[in-house]
Amino acid sequence: MSKSIGIYPGTFDPITLGHADIIRRGAKLVDELIIGVTTNPSKNPMFSNEERFSMVEREVENLGLDNVTVVGFNALLVKFAQRQGASVIIRGLRAVADFEYEYQMAGMNQQLDKDIETVFLMADVSLQPIASKLVKEIALYGGDITPFVSKEVCEEVVARVDEIGRKGDY
Template identity: 75%
Template sequence: MRIGVYPGTFDPITLGHMDIIRRAAHLVDRLVIGVTTNPSKSPMFTLDERLEMVTRETEGLPGNVRIVSFDSLLMDFAEREGASMIVRGLRAVADFEYEFQMAGMNQQLNDAIETVFLMADVSLQPIASRLVKEIALYGGDVSKFVSPAVAAEVRERVERIGRKGS
């Protein structure tokens, strides 16, 4: 069985993430979406909230998709899941430089697991969770970048924590 892991913080899950998930699910027998913490990021949503969000957004997708959390090295997680590939989405050259370095480090840790890069659909390439949060925090409309349910959750969270520039 060919298993792929698509890791991320998904804070929040965007239409770009969903594009990569849909396409990656066709490449493997099982796609494991690994929702993780990232010490260098300040999440808007808790890990449990992000797990719920990703689970809801991926319901009904064709293929064998599983959502789990992890808090370890990516390669340790991939090994535990029995993965033969890591799926990463690319938006721009800046993404490639970072991802290329990470793929090289991961290969040093386990050269039996390949990193596969998928380009996001051209219309979705500018979308980044970080920018979605920033737009929302300044009162902008994020509905072009996330599903309606996620947009509502982001608006609700911003109302709770307070908008910037008010």
């Protein structure tokens, strides 16, 4: 029997506790889970590709999962999954708005390769509101992001905000 390989793709800008939850749970569903750190200039990233990759690699190492690896990519997700030998794409869902977008993407991916399944994992209830975009916004306006990211990621985000400058009256 061949081993099952799953892909959990994202920009992880920055990686949150919600991402870590999906990684931990997704790793139980496949023999090997590949975290695909991708580029997405439309998301106006706070961190470079290399910084995000290093951040995700460290956070995955801290989870202590021996079946998880981190790979950077800049390609069509289905092509990346094919190159990795993956049969599953894992996506986390927080809200109905996520579902609508992810459902459409899953349908398109299925059209591109009917042998790659998309599996949706609902975010843990306590982590549902967490989004990288909101974490960055809270940090930029001087808010506390410690409930949403690890200590190390918090330090990196705060350091970056110190470099680029805070916004608003805080």
